[in-house]
Amino acid sequence: MADQLPTFEDMRSNAFALLGDAEDELRSDWREGTGPNREQGVALRQAREAIAQAKAALDAAARAGR
Known part of the structure; x- marks a missing residue:
């Protein structure tokens, strides 16, 4: 069952992509x-700023895992 769960990087990457989709919309x-x-x-404007902050936080999480 654990093999079917996504990795943190999978979740982070998917969330980043979804935020990009919201940003585009x-x-x-x-x-x-x-x-x-x-x-x-x-x-x-506030929503766009929040998306940018969330994407930056996800980038920071990726860098922290290296």
């Missing part, structure tokens, strides 16, 4: 007239 274009309002724009 948040950068996507949207239909005209449906863009974020001021408050949504602030929240969008």
Whole structure:
């Protein structure tokens, strides 16, 4: 059973990729007239910053394991 569980590096790598997907989605274009309002724009920037911080933390975890 332990052989079926992912390694930490597998999980870290998958999480990093998923964060990249979320980052790409948040950068996507949207239909005209449906863009974020001021408050949504602030929240969008905060989400992008949080994703960048999470990716940096995952990179640090990878370096710590070397």
